[in-house]
Amino acid sequence: MLLARDLADDVRSGRLTPLDLVNLCAQAIEEHEQDVHAFAALDLDAARATAQAPGRAETPLAGMPFAVKDILDTRELPTEYNSPIYAGHRPAADAPVVSQGRRGGGVLIGKTVTTEFAFLEPSITRNPRRLSHTPGGSSAGSAAAVAAGMVPFSIGTQTGGSVIRPASYCGVTGYKPTFRILPTVGMKTFSWHLDTIGLFGARVQDVAFAAAGLTGRDLDIGTEVAAPPRIAVIRTVRADQASADAHAALDEAARAAAAAGASVSEIELPAELEAADAIHSTIQDFEGAIAFADEYDRLRHQFSPLLARYLDQAAKVQPDDYDSARRTAKRARQRLGDFFADYDAILTFSAPGTAPEGYGTTGSAIFNRLWTLMGTPTVNVTGLSGANGLPMGVQIVGRFGRDRTALTVAAFLERALQS
């Protein structure tokens, strides 16, 4: 994989130029893209031209190439949301997060494959760790492009589990920041209370570097790791849906963290949070049925059967149930705030197992959706594998708005797993 933060150092010291970075990507793309199918659109010539603009090396992102999930608007590359409804669509403006990438000195090289409207219908993208397996979804291309070394960092989105799950399956770091730290303007909306921008990179320090470069926030942790943290290990009432691989990874992560000095306690998820987990779909369904109103009313036949039937059902959620779900979520967020008085981070499953074989499913978000609803920063930490040799991530969940802490705790765990 390409290590974004190390490459930035290479550029700053003059060992590499931004153009060299684009060429590194181009070389990996030449080698892997025919198998992986991570990109919906590419423009390496434009990227090379951008990379050669003067002063690029002195920018926060040091001319770092990046790719953006094709659920976000780009003016110069097609924006099709993997739907025939939007074939050839060209939005009038770049999504602000894309502009933030440009402002930070990044070099956009392409759009990555999303599942249809970031829902569950599998895409053409393959898992670079084993091509016969799904990369997960919905940010399939963003995760796979980083895993295959085709780009140092990428931008994806998560409404249920669309960043952490593919990151786990593809063996890359996925970082879903606190809700709205990265703007969702110019993202095709599925659920306005859930849609969250996320980042993929090789290591924790790489997604942290990218987040800092995009936002100007103090998130570039470098090689810093948290002082030994207080970690709550949580398996939830859905623990029986996690595979032996997932439990073994969580055990191993807890053991490694403790060995590195962390205080690690296995605890139950508070009832208010279990209640919130149960109503994620109420919020997603109600908002999705509204967000796609125009396409559904005019062009339902152009949705996949999976999404069309989902929206049929989603439209049945009543405003009272939705309002009640929103109150449940609010109570859970308050309870979670109290919870973090005693713990620096939660350690939980990233996914129920390693990447499923075949392409019939993108896997399950059951261990992700609650944290999307809570808006908390979460990080998929790499370094572990399942019995089949495929990556098996674990998830660090931090406190709302405390992204730097979440990242340094994730980096602490990442290092502990390397010892």
Next chain:
Amino acid sequence: MLLARDLADDVRSGRLTPLDLVNLCAQAIEEHEQDVHAFAALDLDAARATAQAPGRAETPLAGMPFAVKDILDTRELPTEYNSPIYAGHRPAADAPVVSQGRRGGGVLIGKTVTTEFAFLEPSITRNPRRLSHTPGGSSAGSAAAVAAGMVPFSIGTQTGGSVIRPASYCGVTGYKPTFRILPTVGMKTFSWHLDTIGLFGARVQDVAFAAAGLTGRDLDIGTEVAAPPRIAVIRTVRADQASADAHAALDEAARAAAAAGASVSEIELPAELEAADAIHSTIQDFEGAIAFADEYDRLRHQFSPLLARYLDQAAKVQPDDYDSARRTAKRARQRLGDFFADYDAILTFSAPGTAPEGYGTTGSAIFNRLWTLMGTPTVNVTGLSGANGLPMGVQIVGRFGRDRTALTVAAFLERALQS
């Protein structure tokens, strides 16, 4: 003015057809639009065709014509945000709130004039109550179209005071629902934590009827008014910026409410809420600078000087200041929730005075922005005038999520002012 709810009764009883309603609008447009300039785009032929679709009279909106501020996407009518940057722009899909209007059986007749990107640069729209005065902004056309009887209800938006202020200036009812009850998807984003869809109509029951028809929520209050409510009259620390007209209107509204049986207490705004009022601009500035990143970076010269200079300054707000402002807002929302244990509604200024003369300003949002930030339902109640004979509204603020209560209290006050 056209009374939406009465017209719906006329349609349901067969006294009028949906086509008659479009023709009523067309007649008023023929008479007033040349002076008022409320519309950015009109398609009455398409509206007539839609109105004649079978079954229209049996829909929740009974074929009611409506107009939409040109800050919201429409496929079949141009969507230009009153900016040369978007001249001729045609989005790929209708904004969901427009689809909700269609789904409810409404008939879209046109797009109403917005100020440039819903900011402060005055538009060409004139105040139908006195053409030499501003209609306010940014939902200038939506307020003026209702005031001139050209449409029974209209959709606008508020990020600072863009619904309640023009409603007060134009002498119509303006209703800003609880945050996100009406979806902002397909609205050109200025500030994602502030942008709110609102409605304009003749009377409280008309905006309530429209809200119910758009959302399927139990908001159609008809002639219901609240049982005599507990009302807190609040003038804020900015009371000296309210004119004698505004104070007199507030006094008169408080007196009328008390005479009708309400419990009315003059109280001070809690300190947490004054603190939140002071940081509204921090949030709007920070988010606005991100939301317009692409247009600003490429086409700054095509903004009005007012907006271009605003964005220059807005970009200077730092993430830490923004995060701090968000925490201030959160504390204020919690305090406001407690506050509503003792009161059913707040009664406060809608605007500092009647519509300013001339077209050099759209007026001030200083008595609106806090309630936008709090996400609470607010209603401009009509029935009072300033010394110059122009309308002088007062504002009812309800509890977050309790829109029906806010509407029935507003209706209580509206009736009290007629006695």
